[in-house]
Amino acid sequence: MAGPEPLARLRDEALARWTTRLADPDAPPAELLGLQQRLQMLDAALAALAARQRPRARRWGAAGWPVLLVATVLLLAATVPVRSVPLSLSLQAGSVTLQLPQAVQLELPAQAGPVRAEGFTQLQSGDAALEDLARQAGADRLRIEATELRLRSLQLPAGSRLTLQAAGGQLLLQVEAPVPPVVAELQWRGQTRLQLGDLVQARPQADTEWLRLQAGDAARPSPAPPPLLLALPAAGQWLRGLRPESLRFAERVDGGAAGAAVGSSLHEGLVQLPATGGQHRLAAGDWLELDGLAVERLALQATGSGLAMTASGSATGLRTRVGDFEQSLKPSLLEMVARHHLVGLLWSAAAMLWGALAWTRRQLTGAAA
Numbered sequence: 092m093a094g095p096e097p098l099a100r101l102r103d104e105a106l107a108r109w110t111t112r113l114a115d116p117d118a119p120p121a122e123l124l125g126l127q128q129r130l131q132m133l134d135a136a137l138a139a140l141a142a143r144q145r146p147r148a149r150r151w152g153a154a155g156w157p158v159l160l161v162a163t164v165l166l167l168a169a170t171v172p173v174r175s176v177p178l179s180l181s182l183q184a185g186s187v188t189l190q191l192p193q194a195v196q197l198e199l200p201a202q203a204g205p206v207r208a209e210g211f212t213q214l215q216s217g218d219a220a221l222e223d224l225a226r227q228a229g230a231d232r233l234r235i236e237a238t239e240l241r242l243r244s245l246q247l248p249a250g251s252r253l254t255l256q257a258a259g260g261q262l263l264l265q266v267e268a269p270v271p272p273v274v275a276e277l278q279w280r281g282q283t284r285l286q287l288g289d290l291v292q293a294r295p296q297a298d299t300e301w302l303r304l305q306a307g308d309a310a311r312p313s314p315a316p317p318p319l320l321l322a323l324p325a326a327g328q329w330l331r332g333l334r335p336e337s338l339r340f341a342e343r344v345d346g347g348a349a350g351a352a353v354g355s356s357l358h359e360g361l362v363q364l365p366a367t368g369g370q371h372r373l374a375a376g377d378w379l380e381l382d383g384l385a386v387e388r389l390a391l392q393a394t395g396s397g398l399a400m401t402a403s404g405s406a407t408g409l410r411t412r413v414g415d416f417e418q419s420l421k422p423s424l425l426e427m428v429a430r431h432h433l434v435g436l437l438w439s440a441a442a443m444l445w446g447a448l449a450w451t452r453r454q455l456t457g458a459a460a
Contacts, residue, residue: 098140102133175383176421179403182360182373186256186342187391187398189335195253197245197330204324206240206277208233210317211304218300221285230288231317233304238281242323243301246274255330255391255398256342256356262325262393271307271316325393333389337408338381355379358397362409367422371411383407 109126209232214225247253251268266273278301283294307316342356360373373379389402409420 098133098137102130102137105130105133175385175405175407176364176409177366177403177405178409179363179365179401180360181363181401182379183358183394183397183399184340184360185258185356185358185397186254186340187356187400188252188254188339188341189333190337191247191251191253191333192249192336193334194249195247195251195333197242197247197332199242199245199323199330202240202324204240205234205236205322206242206324207235207320207322208275208277208304209320211275211306211319212308212317213305214302215305216300216302218302221287221302224290224292225287228288228290230290232286232288234286235277235279236284237279238283240277240279242275242321243278244274244276245321246272248273253333253335255393257325257393257397260325260395261322264321264323266306266319266321267315268307268319269315270312271305272309273306273316273319275304275319275321277302277304325395330391331389333391334384334386335389336382336384338379338384340379356397362411362420364420364422369420369422371420373411374413378410378412380410380412381406381408 105126109130112126211231211233214222214233216222216225245264245266247266248268248270250270251266251273254263254265254267256263256265278299280299283300285292285294304319306319340356341353344352344354355376355378357373357377357379358375360377360379362371362373362379363369364371384404384406386402386404388404390400392399411418411420
C-alpha cells in the first residue's frame with residue numbers, strides 16, 4: 092500500500108478534477124460518478140492508513156513494558172542488600188565496645204597481680220572492719236594485690252555498654268549501665284595489700300576473702316549508675332558467653348596540639364562472608380561497625396599487644412570505612428540468589444526473557460497486520 096503522502100496527492104488531484112467537472116454543465120454524469128467514487132476510495136484508504144499507524148505507535152510502547160519490567164527487577168535485586176548476612180570475624184584491636192541487650196554475668200579465672208576498681212558506690216565484705224573503713228573513707232577507688240586474686244563475678248544489667256581495652260599488661264573493663272546496679276565480686280587469698288582511696292592496709296596471710304562492689308542502688312533506678320571501671324591482669328584472660336547486638340572499635344588517641352581525638356582501634360582483621368564467599372581484609376586505622384548482631388560464638392582474649400577477637404553469627408548492619416570512603420559489606424539479593432540458587436536464577440531469567448520476546452513479537456505482528 093502506498094504511503095500517506097502519495098495517497099494525499101492523488102486525493103487532492105481527484106478532488107480538483109471532480110470540482111472542475113462538476114462546474115461544467117456539459118460533463119457526463121457517468122464521469123462525475125466515477126470521479127466521486129474514486130475520491131471516496133482515496134478517503135477510505137487514507138483513513139485506514141491513519142488508523143493502522145496510531146495502534147502501531149501504541150503497540151511499540153506496549154512492547155517495551157516487559158523489557159522495562161525485567162530491567163527494574165534486576166536493578167532492584169542488584170542494589171537492595173539482604174536483610175541479614177552470615178559472617179565470621181578474626182581481628183586484633185586495642186579496644187572494643189559491646190552493646191549488650193540482655194543481662195550478663197562474667198567470670199574470670201584466678202590471676203596473680205593487682206586489681207583496681209573505680210566508680211563503685213557501695214562496698215560489702217566478709218570483714219566488717221573493711222566495710223567500716225570504706226564508709227569512713229567514702230572512697231570510690233580500690234586496689235588489691237594478693238597471692239591469688241580473681242574476679243568471681245561481674246553482673247551487668249540489660250542494655251549495658253561494655254568497653255574492653257588491653258594496655259600496659261592490664262585488661263580494662265568499663266561498664267556503662269542504663270539502670271542500677273552493676274555488681275563486681277572479688278575473691279582472693281594469701282598475703283594481701285589493700286588500698287582504699289588514700290588509705291593503705293597490709294593484711295597477713297589469710298584464707299579466702301571476698302568483697303562485693305556495687306555501682307548504683309537497685310532501690311533507686313534513676314539516675315543511671317556511674318561508670319564502673321575494673322583493671323585486671325591481662326595475661327591469658329579469655330572472655331566468652333557475650334552476646335552483643337553491636338560492636339564498635341574506637342579509642343582515644345593523642346591528637347597533638349589539637350588535644351585528644353577518637354580514632355579506630357583496629358590493628359588488623361579479616362571479615363568473611365560465607366553466603367557469598369567474600370573476604371574483606373582490614374588494616375590498621377580502618378573502621379568497622381556491626382549492628383543487629385545475632386552471635387553464635389564470640390571469644391575475646393587479652394594479649395600483650397591488645398585484644399584478639401573471633402566471632403561468628405549474622406548481622407543486619409556491616410560497614411567499613413577507609414578514610415572518607417564508607418562501604419557496606421552486605422551482599423545484594425542478586426548476589427545471594429546467584430550464589431545459592433544459580434540454576435533457578437538462570438531458568439527464571441530465561442523464562443522472563445522468553446516471555447518478554449513473545450510479548451514483543453505479538454505486539455509487532457499485530458501492528459504489521
